[in-house]
Amino acid sequence: MDIFEKLRDNWGPIGTPAKMLNSHHYFSFPMLEGELGPRMRFMGREVLNWSLNNYLGLANHPAVRQADTDATERWGLAYPMGARMMSGNSVLHETFEKELAEFVGKKDAFLLNYGYQGVVSIIESVCDHRDVIVYDAESHACIIDGVRLHKAKMGQYYKFNHNDMESLEKNLKRATRHATAKGGGVLVISEGVFGMSGKVGNLKAIAELKQKYKFRLFVDDAHGFGTMGATGAGAGEATGAQDAIDLYFATFAKSMAAIGGFVASDDPDIIMYLKYNMRSQTYAKALPMPYVEGCRFRLKMIKENPELRENLWKIVEAMQSGLRQRGFNIGETESQVTPVFLHSEGGIPEVTRMVRDLRENMGVFCSIVVYPVVPKGQIMLRIIPTAVHTLEDVEYTLDAFTTLAEKLKNRVYQQDEANVVAGA
Numbered sequence: 379m380d381i382f383e384k385l386r387d388n389w390g391p392i393g394t395p396a397k398m399l400n401s402h403h404y405f406s407f408p409m410l411e412g413e414l415g416p417r418m419r420f421m422g423r424e425v426l427n428w429s430l431n432n433y434l435g436l437a438n439h440p441a442v443r444q445a446d447t448d449a450t451e452r453w454g455l456a457y458p459m460g461a462r463m464m465s466g467n468s469v470l471h472e473t474f475e476k477e478l479a480e481f482v483g484k485k486d487a488f489l490l491n492y493g494y495q496g497v498v499s500i501i502e503s504v505c506d507h508r509d510v511i512v513y514d515a516e517s518h519a520c521i522i523d524g525v526r527l528h529k530a531k532m533g534q535y536y537k538f539n540h541n542d543m544e545s546l547e548k549n550l551k552r553a554t555r556h557a558t559a560k561g562g563g564v565l566v567i568s569e570g571v572f573g574m575s576g577k578v579g580n581l582k583a584i585a586e587l588k589q590k591y592k593f594r595l596f597v598d599d600a601h602g603f604g605t606m607g608a609t610g611a612g613a614g615e616a617t618g619a620q621d622a623i624d625l626y627f628a629t630f631a632k633s634m635a636a637i638g639g640f641v642a643s644d645d646p647d648i649i650m651y652l653k654y655n656m657r658s659q660t661y662a663k664a665l666p667m668p669y670v671e672g673c674r675f676r677l678k679m680i681k682e683n684p685e686l687r688e689n690l691w692k693i694v695e696a697m698q699s700g701l702r703q704r705g706f707n708i709g710e711t712e713s714q715v716t717p718v719f720l721h722s723e724g725g726i727p728e729v730t731r732m733v734r735d736l737r738e739n740m741g742v743f744c745s746i747v748v749y750p751v752v753p754k755g756q757i758m759l760r761i762i763p764t765a766v767h768t769l770e771d772v773e774y775t776l777d778a779f780t781t782l783a784e785k786l787k788n789r790v791y792q793q794d795e796a797n798v799v800a801g802a
Contacts, residue, residue, distance in 0.1 A: 604633025
């Protein structure tokens, strides 16, 4: 078989439905246009946007844009040229690492080019063929891919039921026996904030198990960094477990609205090990200087402007309390991530009509999640509140969701699509 023929016929589990529905650029790979913010344009229409990873509103903040502009004018996009180990290191890269480590209460940190790539590479470089990984069943794809790169065969990684400490302990017993027999160690992996459900990782309870079992704890805090805790240092700070986290990871893609990430630890030797052994960083061009300076400025903004977090949580609380008061199921979220669960009897056709109505007639844009991410018959609307949304935006969206839920109940979206999109 021609390998390309095989790929043309099957776009994979995510791409195949898009191909069947001819929905590229609508349900998948949509293009939002205009100034980054709560109101943008989609398919020629203005929409109220709840789908931007811009928690603190820094994406289009005038001071941030000026800092980015100044850094780009000063350095250009090429500097420094080369991987950091060879010719791409700089005082500013290392200064930023120290600032990040201090902010999250760790002794040292390593700056990473990308978040997803960073998590995959951390796991791959830390664990060898003797080690055993135990990870939360609802972990992000970057963690799953990192586990898949584990140098051992199946049987040297176990997943525990989401936030279930009884399940974790059961798997820790198995992992400890296996690691002891092989002469290896155990790495437990959780997220700080789980990006779909909004639940906070049970970090304090995981940390307490360290008294009974010997393991290291790696936390991916992509959604917690900058938003959770008294200072914004993340889910570890919010749960009182930061000191027990051996490897703390965060990305700049959420609260900072930027590119890059970092891993921090209380053991500087481990950070040095990662600098020399994370292949995704060792053999990659250094993070360009405008990103370094721009993110340093964003960190300064987070530290010096607590009102950014306060504004975010004002919107979060208004949205989540409003949804609950109107009878919506938002699961067990404990963070700004706000899932809204709805019931659908009509399958994918009904969902597509509902989404078109929401976007084209009601002017609300948010992410839609269906099976297999959620059970069959369920729809999840994923709301990402930000500090630059308004209470008026919240009220408008609550009204739109109320209308949408009533239409679902009355099976309006099981009608002909032309009638639905026309507003019938």
